Amino acid sequence: xxxxxxxxxxxxxxxxxxxxxxxxxxxxxxxxxxxxxxxxxxxxxxxxxxxxxxxxxxxxxxxxxxxxxxxxxxxxxxxxxxxxxxxxxxxxxxx
Numbered sequence: 001x002x003x004x005x006x007x008x009x010x011x012x013x014x015x016x017x018x019x020x021x022x023x024x025x026x027x028x029x030x031x032x033x034x035x036x037x038x039x040x041x042x043x044x045x046x047x048x049x050x051x052x053x054x055x056x057x058x059x060x061x062x063x064x065x066x067x068x069x070x071x072x073x074x075x076x077x078x079x080x081x082x083x084x085x086x087x088x089x090x091x092x093x094x095x
Contacts, residue, residue: 012074 024031044050044058088094 008078009074012077016070016073016077 024034041062044055047055050058085094
């Protein structure tokens with residue numbers, strides 16, 4: 001069962017990565033947002049006026065926030081798969 005969960009987790013991660021790049025390619029606002037985050041990250045890193053401890057707290061906040069976002073995406077993706085299976089069962093396509 002553990003191997004199956006690892007395979008599912010890897011598949012979900014791969015699908016989310018593919019979807020992420022497709023979204024960036026197809027949605028100009030998201031593409032601009034990604035570029036803005038990159039630029040802000042560089043500015044933050046290069047800003048010598050910000051004390052190292054504050055910079056570390058900001059980076060920790062971003063890392064934790066990104067982790068939560070990735071886990072939420074995986075959870076929602078798996079829940080969507082489950083919902084799709086339930087719908088197909090209700091429609092009689094799956095038994």
